[in-house]
Amino acid sequence: MRDWREAWQAALYGPGGFFARGEQPSAHFRTAPVIGRELAEALVELLGRVDTALDHPAALDFVDVGAGGGELAQAVRESAGGDLGRRLRVTAVELAPARPTEGVRWRRDLPERVVGLLVGHEWLDAVPCRVATVHNGLLLPVLVDTQGNEAPSGSLTEAEGDWLARWWPLAGEGARAEVGSTRDAVWATAVAGVAAGAALAVDYGHLAADRAAGRFPDGTLTGYLAGRQVAPLPDGSRDLTAHVALDACAEAVGTGADTVLVAQHAALAALGMSGGSPAAALAATDPLAWLAASARAGRIAELRARDGLGRFGWLLHATGGVRATDLLPSLPAWQP
Ligand SMILES: C[S@@+](CC[C@H](N)C(=O)[O-])C[C@H]1O[C@@H](n2cnc3c(N)ncnc32)[C@H](O)[C@@H]1O
Incomplete structure (x- = not known):
């Protein structure tokens, strides 16, 4: 037996692991980049705002961390x-394994210096954590x-105990939680690499108040296989994932960045993706255009x-003199 973080790491990224052997996320669960181009179009709008705030640098980065099959990177490129x-x-x-795509550079590690927009779309939920539980009154892995x-x-470790006390206090025999300090660390490192511009984590997750209130007494670790939610066996056969404590990730980045945490449904609307069905009259004058516009409205x-992808959190940090409100206007705080 080994602790959950090691087992999870090996099951996804070790030799023969689920992602390491090239399983495509889109074959097992539906994420926004595989629905269509609309998320990419919204991110291009955000990138345009970053570009304006940076006064149009000679080279502007879009970095997709945890890119999966590269659908988002490719759609942004196009x-x-x-x-x-x-x-x-x-x-x-x-x-x-990389999926070579025209106009997209693939790499295994973070670029040293980003000027532009770095995005982690459903990346952090795939970063392994230790699992802790209360056993005979003690907090144990x-x-x-x-x-x-x-x-x-x-x-x-003392740091893990501190993380739980601050972000996910466990009360009651058998209560368990994923220790999010590993996500905090990788996210803080990724954001630190953005010299100027913005970093955006998009993921499902939870907030301290809900965790402390005992809304997730068994934690949130689960598995996905071929479109179905399955038991989280760390045997390499399936994806393993857990909700992200986005508020903890936000604090881990520190005060060097200007930060907002808002809901996807609000952020997309602020970036011009408000949907709405096409006018019925278009169906008579241009049926194909009406069909295309209806399909796009459905994807948006x-x-x-609000009971699906719109509930995701958007954790946005603006750096290098850029203000988060230059990028997204004041929006209500995220309530997952
Ligand atoms: C849940 S999938 C999301 C894929 C894609 N972003 C999407 O939304 O469809 C998570 C991806 O993150 C990748 N990943 C996890 N940790 C990583 C790391 N440290 N560096 C690069 N990729 C990583 C996994 O291999 C996997 O492809």
């Missing part, structure tokens, strides 16, 4: 036109084997659904 498109450098950062048998054993509605 959606960005004009002068911005000519100055744009698109990079996909991915541990899994949970060990697991590849069949999913578990045992609480060993000890948490899916991205903005």
Whole structure:
């Protein structure tokens, strides 16, 4: 048996692991980049605002961390036109085998210096964590084997104990939680690499008040396989994922960036993706245009659904003299 973080890491990224062997996320769960181009178009609008705030640098980066099959990076590449498109450098950062795509540079590690927009779309939920539980009144890490048998054993580090006390206090025998300090660390590192511009994490997650209120007594770790939610066995057969404590990630970045945490449905509307069905009269004059506009409205509605993807959090940090309100106007705080 080994602790959940090691088991999760090996199951996804170790030799023969789920992502390491090239399983495509889109074959197992539906994410916004595979719905259509609308998320990419919204991000190109955001990138345009970053470009304006930076006074149009000679080279403008779009970096997609945890790029999966590269759908988002490719769609951003194709959606960005004009002068911005000519100055744009698109990079996909991915541990899994690269999917070479025209105009997109692939790499396994973060670029050293980003001027532009770095995005982690459903990246942080795939970053492994330790799992902790209350056992005989003590807070212990949970060990697991590849069949999913578990045992609480060993000890948490002081930093992990502090993280739980601050962000996810566990009360009651058997209560368990994912220790999000690993996500905080990778996110803070990614944001630190943005010399000027913005970094955006888009993910499903939870907030401290809900965690402390015991809304997730068993934690949120789960598995996905071929479109179905399945038990989280760390045997390499399936994706493993858990909600992201986006408020903790926000604080880990510190005060060097100007930060907002808002809901996807509101952020997309602020970037011009408000949807709305086409006028009925168009169906008579141009039926194909009406069909295309209706399909687009349906995709935007899916991205903005408040009981679905619209509930995702957008954690946006502006850096290098850029203000978050230059990029997204004042929006209500995220309430997942
Ligand atoms: C849930 S998938 C999301 C894929 C894509 N962004 C999307 O939304 O469809 C997470 C991806 O992050 C990648 N990943 C996880 N940790 C990574 C890291 N440290 N560097 C690069 N890629 C990573 C995984 O290999 C996987 O492809």
